[in-house]
Amino acid sequence: MKQLLLFLVLVLILVPAWAQNIAVTGRVLGGNGSAQPGVTVLQKGTTNGTSTDNDGSYRIQVPSDAVLVFSAIGSATQQINVNGRTSIDVRMQDATTDLNEVVITGSRASEGRSNILTTAPVDVISAREIKAFAQTEISQVLTYAAPSFQSSRQAISDGTDHVDPASLRGLGPDQVLVLVNGKRRHTSALVNINGTVGRGSVGTDLNVIPLASIKRIEVLREGAAAQYGSDAIAGVINIQLKDDSTGVTASATGGQHYEGDGAVFQADANVGIGLGGRGFLDVSGQFLNRGYTNRTFEDTAPLMYLGGNSGNYPGGAAADTEAERRALKEQDDAIVAERGFNRKNMRVGNSEARNYGGFVNAAYRLGGNLEAYVSGGVTHRTGKAAGFYRLPNQPTQSDLTIFPDGFLPFINTTINDQSAITGLRANIAGFTADLSNTYGRNELRFDIMNTVNASLPQGPGIRNQTEFYAGTLNFSQNTTNLGFSRKFTNLGSLATLNVAFGGEFRVDNFEISAGELNSYTNGGRLIGTTPTASGAQVFPGYQPSDEVDKDRNNVAGYIDLESDITEDLLVRLAGRAENYSDFGSNVSGQIAARYSFLEGLALRGSFGNGFRAPSLQQRYFTNTSTQFVSGVPNQVLTVNNDNPIVRNSFDDPIQKGFGVEALKQEKSVNYSLGVTARVGRTLTLTVDGYQIDIDDRIVLSSQFVRANPTVNAILGTQPVSRVQFFANAIDTRTRGIDIVANERLTLGENSRLGFTIAANFTETEVRAFNSSSSTINNDPTTGTTNLQNTLFDRQQRTRIESAQPRSKINLAANYGYGIFGIEARLVRFGEVDFRDADPARAELVDQTFDAKWITDLTLSAQVLPQLSIMVGANNLFDVYPDKFRLHPRNNPNNFSVDPATSFNSSLDNTNRNRFVYNANQFGFNGGYYFVRLNVTLPTN
Known part of the structure; x- marks a missing residue:
């Protein structure tokens, strides 16, 4: 109020x-x-x-x-x-070129500049480029169009199956700020706690914005915290909504993967209406239905029905010698054949998704130079993602009276997203004034189906529950801005001076709502003396003890000065001070310049510091989830940083803990230096190098296990086997270079040819580990430093350093003649690494996955003035990542290691041939073909 x-x-x-x-x-x-x-x-x-x-x-x-x-x-x-x-x-x-576009991101000047005349590198992706290829969501469009941007869909990772983690320049999803029409966009309510890229981060769900509503996307590849505030360490993505359209445009896209699955149907439309010369109203809508894909193979687990050495299957199946194991395998195979069990029992690939969304963008001049504007949207998305298959030989996780052949559980996720920007622009005493209020809300609801709570009573006459409401996450943000800018000319020796200043007040809120009782409770059921798993299998619901309703506010002020000191020298200074109600203040600044030392050739660079405040989700998220570690299910407690388990010291007489400090802001220092060039009338080239140092980077720790006596003492009677939490654990350095070259040629009255070569090479290094905790640095039970190693293990380090492609090269060409057009694109996704958490397993499972080239091709024809048709393929040559290779000695079940004679043919009961593609540079769904119809109609 x-x-x-x-x-x-x-x-x-x-x-x-x-x-x-x-x-x-x-x-x-x-x-x-x-x-x-x-x-x-x-x-x-x-x-x-x-x-x-x-x-x-x-x-x-x-x-x-x-x-x-x-x-x-x-x-x-x-x-x-x-x-x-x-x-x-x-x-x-x-x-002569359509890439020399005027951009506004990265500067608060009242007039935009060409993207080769700015002090910072900015990619501009136009509406035409957005619609040129098969991609139907923003994150995928940017992955293929902007080499410094990377996002891949995840599999079997709970809510992350539906909210793609994205990064810029190899940094985290929460280290890039997203704007819409220059206003801060709210983040997702989801925090990624599973073993994916971006683990422990909270990103922005780009895919809720319909492509039909977008005029262009500007990607600022430079730290900009001094200009825009928290999160802008790696850069800024500004989505400009259509504001100048008249008429109706609509498109319909249909396609599927070469394998015959993953069918996609999308329909969108945009209507632009002029308001009597005093403004515009632009309305867009989208419907998207995406089928699931599955790239798993037949499960090679030696036993599906009989319990093997565990002896926990009714009947007490057990085997100690090789002969007994083979006999047991024959019995199990007979049951598999009799019951028609499908060994292709997993679903590893894209989740199912259905998306409905609408956006509006409008402005109206009220009179004189006073203008009101409004924009915003509503999106409703439903998704269905699979978890790990529960086998019929796992009675502690199942109800065999309902699922005698096991079951594949599903997580149904409902995402509701709303946003609204309202404001006024005017001219006051020569200054352009902009007053705005931006509200955003993101909600994720989890409903679990085709599953059971194995701890509830079972038996004749009892029908166990198979669907559960597991709880809801909600994040909302309200931001009020007041900004002023003015361009001064003829100020003595200065050619121009643009002055911008203003303030911001922001309120964030994060909520967790518990699921129904049976989604998380332990009903007390035992199999003999063995306890059964609590909660809904695949996703135990949020418990009342997990519920939070936390908020904070932030007050900020900024100033931005930009001057053409001479015709050849452009200098920009920016400063920003912020105060957060929950952790204190921060001041950041930046200086940037561009100097043209020859006609068409210029040097540009910047230096500045930045910060990222810990998100409310990172501060307060807590839950217990079922996570599979080396194929074995574990109850993993994710506990928030304020919990006594994290904050108290081990020698606390009441509650033993890890003694970790409260979360604080990440601090960064950014350096960049580059060259821009125009050769002739049509060729442009930019080369920009950068270094980003981040101290006290927030990560989700590795999992501490009860096998360690200290951890066991800290967890006490908690019904979990592992614990993880957020901490300012590491310092990192990221270095890289961006190269972009464009050429546009007019070959004749009806013939145009364009080329783009763009590349990003980046490397991130973890430079230091941070922990002030005596418990972590010196295990009080054993006197060793093994807890420090667990805080951030080698697998976590690999996710930071090399789980994303360390290079990406984009080669694109388009040619148009008359009514026909062709677009071709080759993208090289660089190599990525997988490293196991346990150094002892390095020789067995560590692997580097080679770089791959992906080819996209689109053919188009303007068959009527109002109708065009496009056909094409993404990943034309059906390229897949390298397969996950296992070392022959990786044989934890002690079966014969001879693959020709052993029934454990995968040699690893944890992988079992289900996760053949462990790399995710560009997904692992193979080729995809599509057809698209575009319709354009005038409103008059």
Whole structure:
């Protein structure tokens, strides 16, 4: 309520005097004299705009001293001073390049600059590029279009199956800030706690925004915490919504993988409406249905029904010698054949998903130079992901009266996401003022099906529950901004000076709601003296003790100065101070410059510090989950950093603990140096090197196990076998280089050819381990440092350093002739590593997965002025990552190691041929083909 009152007071302050406007009309023609429909006509420095109709005509209300900007894809942008004229005709000329776009991200200047004239590297992905290939979600579009960006879908990782972890320059999902129309976007409610890339992080769910609503995506590849605040350590992704469309555009896409699964159907539409020359209304919607994929193989576990050496299967099956094992295997095989058991019992691949979403973007000039704007969207997504198959020889995790052949449990995830941006823009004393309020909310609900709580009573006349509500995560954020900017000219020796300053007030809230009782309880059932597993198999529900409702607020102020000191030298200074209610204050700054020492050739660079505040999810998330470690199910407790288990010391008389300090902000220092060049009229080249040092980086620890006496004493009577928690555990250094070259050639009146070469090479190194805990640094029971090794083990280190491709190269070309077009793209995903947590197993399972080239191809034809068709393929040559290879000595079950005679043919009962593809550089679903229809209709 206080924020709303403040917002209303500032609205009244910002209402300015009305100015005299005039109506400007005219006609826009192409270079050959033909009418040019769909050309954007925009009042410079505002969102007041319109588009030309079918005969190239336009009408717009602007001040008499306004500057009009005429732009269209494939044409050079023109700026024309009105100077009181009421009629202006324009002839467009073919653009020498369509990549020399004006960008706003990375600078608070009142006027944008070309992306090769900025002090920082910015990738611009246009609406045309977004729709050029098969991808239907933002994270996948950026993975293939921007080499410094990486995201791959995960499998068997709970909610992370539906919220793709993404990274920029090899850093974490929570170290890149996402903006929509320049305003901070809220993060997901989900914290990744499973063994995936981005483990322990909280990212932004990009895929809730329909592609049809996007005008362009700007990827700022530079630390920008001094400009935008927390999370912008690696850079910023700004999604600009369509704001200048007239007419209706719609598309329908259908496709599936070569294997015959993973069918995708997408339909989207965008409607742009001009509001009498005083504004626009742009509405977009999307429906997306994605089927699951499965790239598992037949389960090679030696026993499916009989209990093997465990002896816990009814009947007490056991075997000690090789002969007994073979006899037991024959009995088990006979049962498998009799019951028709399907050894392809896992589902490893994309989850099922269905997505409904709508977005709106609008602005209206209320009078004079006062403009109101609003944007936002609502998305509802449902997903279904599989877990590990529970075999019929695992009665402690099953109810054999319901599932005599075992069962494959499913996690049904419902994601609801809402956002709204409202604001006013005006001119006050020569300053452009912008007052806005941004609200966002993300909710994940978990419903578990085709599963049981094995601890509940079983037997004749008892029907165990097979579906459970497991709880809900919710994160919301409200941000109020007030900013001012002004460009000064003719200031003595300075050619220009842009001054921007402002403030921000933000409130975050995180909630966990418990699931139903049977989703987490232990019903007390025993098999002999062996206890059974608590809670719903695959995903025990959140318990009442897990419930939280925590919030915090943040107050920030910033200043940004940018000056063309001379025609050749551009300098930018930025500073930001922030205060968080839960951990204190931070100040960050940045200096950046660009110097043109030859015509068409310039040097640019920056230096600054940044920070990332620990998310509320990292501070307060807690739950107990079932996680498979080396094929064995474990009850893993994820405990929040404030819990006595984490914070208290081991010698505390009441509650023993690890003695870890409270979470604090990550601090970073960013360096960059690059060269930009224009060769001739059409070739542009940028090369940018960078170094990012991060201290006190927040990670989710490795899992501490009860086998360690100290851990056992700390866990006490907790019904779990492992524990993990968040800590500022490491310092890292990331170094890399980005290279981008573009060439656009006009070969004739109806023929254009374009090339792009882009590459990213990056390397992250863990430089130090941090822990002030005497318990972790010196195990009080054994006097060793083994707990320090567990805090951040070699597998966790590999996830940070080399689980993402360390290089990516993008080669793209497009050619158009008449109504036909062809787009081709080759992307090389660099090598990645897998390292086991236990150094003793390094020789057995450690592996480096080689780099792979992925080829995409699209053919298109404009069959009618209103209709075009595209056909194509992603991963045209059906390339897969390297398979996971096991060393012959990896034989934990002590069966014969001769694969020709042993029934344990996989030689590893933990992998069992189910996870053949352990690398995830680009997914492991193989080739995909699609067809897309695009329709464009005028509104008049």
